[in-house]
Structure formats: C-alpha cells, structure tokens
Amino acid sequence: MNSDKKIIIAIDGYSSSGKSTMARHLAKTIGYRYIDSGAMYRAVTLAAMRAGLVSRDMAPSSEAIAAILPGLSIDFEVVADGQNTMLNGENVEKDIRSLEVSSCVSPVAAIPEVRHALVDMQRLMGESKGIVMDGRDIGTVVFPAAEMKVFCDASAEKRASRRYKELTEKGAQVTYNEVLENVRSRDYIDENRDESPLRCAQDAVRLDNSEMTIDEQNEWLMNLYNRIVNG
Numbered sequence: 001m002n003s004d005k006k007i008i009i010a011i012d013g014y015s016s017s018g019k020s021t022m023a024r025h026l027a028k029t030i031g032y033r034y035i036d037s038g039a040m041y042r043a044v045t046l047a048a049m050r051a052g053l054v055s056r057d058m059a060p061s062s063e064a065i066a067a068i069l070p071g072l073s074i075d076f077e078v079v080a081d082g083q084n085t086m087l088n089g090e091n092v093e094k095d096i097r098s099l100e101v102s103s104c105v106s107p108v109a110a111i112p113e114v115r116h117a118l119v120d121m122q123r124l125m126g127e128s129k130g131i132v133m134d135g136r137d138i139g140t141v142v143f144p145a146a147e148m149k150v151f152c153d154a155s156a157e158k159r160a161s162r163r164y165k166e167l168t169e170k171g172a173q174v175t176y177n178e179v180l181e182n183v184r185s186r187d188y189i190d191e192n193r194d195e196s197p198l199r200c201a202q203d204a205v206r207l208d209n210s211e212m213t214i215d216e217q218n219e220w221l222m223n224l225y226n227r228i229v230n231g
C-alpha cells in the first residue's frame with residue numbers, strides 16, 4: 001500500500017489501556033485526524049447527568065436519554081496541546097473526565113439508541129479516511145473494513161494506577177481503590193452489554209502494554225503503521 005493513500009486506523013481496547021495516548025500520538029505524527037469516540041459517549045452522559053436523567057444512584061432510562069439525543073451536537077476543537085470536546089458549542093473537555101461521568105458512562109453507552117446515533121456520527125467523520133479513532137467497537141462495528149486495527153490491553157491494576165495518577169495530578173479527590181473498582185465495573189459492563197460489546201476484532205493486532213513505556217508503545221504503533229502502508 002502506498003503511504004500517500006489515506007487509511008482508517010481503529011484502536012480498540014479496555015478503559016485506561018493507553019489507547020488514546022498512542023492513537024493521538026500516531027495521528028499527530030502522520031498528519032491524520034484523531035477522534036476519541038469515548039469522549040462522545042462521555043459528552044452524552046454529561047448532558048444526561050445535567051438533565052437529571054442519570055446519576056451514580058440512578059440507572060438511565062433508554063427512552064428519556066433517546067429523547068435528548070436530537071438536541072445534542074458533539075464535535076472536537078483542535079488546540080495546541082490536543083483537542084477539546086465540544087457539547088453544543090461548550091468546551092466540556094474537563095467535565096467529561098470526572099469520576100462522576102466515568103461512573104455513569106458505561107450504562108449510557110449500552111443504550112442502543114445512543115450507540116446508533118454516535119456510530120452514525122463516527123462513520124461520517126471517517127468518510128474521507130485519514131483518521132485514527134479509538135474506542136471499544138471501532139474495528140468491529142464502526143469501521144469493520146479499517147485497513148489497520150489494534151486491540152489494546154493491560155492488567156486492571158496497571159490501568160487503575162495510570163488513571164489514578166492522571167486524576168490526582170489534576171487535583172481530583174479519589175482513592176486508588178475507587179478507581180480500580182470503576183475500571184473493573186466498566187470492563188464488566190463494556191464486555192457484557194448486548195449492543196456491540198467490547199471484543200477484539202478477528203483481524204486486529206493485539207497489544208498488551210502493561211510493561212511498556214509510552215515511548216515504547218508509540219514506537220510499536222508507528223512500526224505497525226509503516227508495515228501496513230509500506231508493505
């Protein structure tokens with residue numbers, strides 16, 4: 001394959017498995033657009049929380065959440081140090097990363113109406129290719145014909161300690177055990193939902209990055225990309 005030809009790169013995996021970090025880095029290096037599909041599910045969850053439709057103590061009703069979907073616009077604004085998730089024109093990048101949103105997002109992401117609406121938006125974003133998208137179902141459902149597919153994993157403990165570090169560095173008041181519990185419960189819901197559960201696509205290349213540094217995983221991904229586009 002010629003490296004001038006734009007492809008679709010799908011990077012799936014467990015929560016906090018480092019997929020966004022490596023996907024963002026690859027996109028920047030090769031000049032592709034990066035889409036964090038998890039941020040889109042988080043934005044819908046934030047909107048539902050603000051509307052009082054879901055909380056840590058209240059499971060979401062599919063009908064109520066489906067009813068707010070037509071009024072939501074979700075987009076990304078590219079800035080010098082990354083990108084901001086925009087919900088109806090408001091920058092919600094910080095709000096969608098809170099532990100509250102993390103605690104409510106998996107049940108919202110399991111609602112078929114939410115998945116259909118976001119998958120449609122994601123396919124539109126990939127229409128002209130030249131895109132790196134990360135998530136849970138990108139290689140299986142959103143872009144089953146993607147030319148490059150990766151499935152990322154790392155132990156739950158390793159993923160929880162990465163997320164704990166990230167959250168506490170931003171000043172969040174959380175304990176390691178709370179984060180580990182959240183990682184495990186999201187894994188369970190993501191793997192066991194009826195609608196497009198988290199699965200490794202048959203033609204994805206698996207990566208366990210438990211013992212890798214960020215530089216090592218970036219290099220691994222770049223090598224894979226080069227092998228795929230240059231043969």
Ligand code: DC
Nearest residue numbers: 015037038041105106109135136137
């Ligand atoms: O990658 P993340 O932790 O930001 O994702 C947030 C949640 O969204 C996660 O619990 C599962 C869900 N998700 C999904 O179901 N499908 C995707 N393509 C991306 C995320």
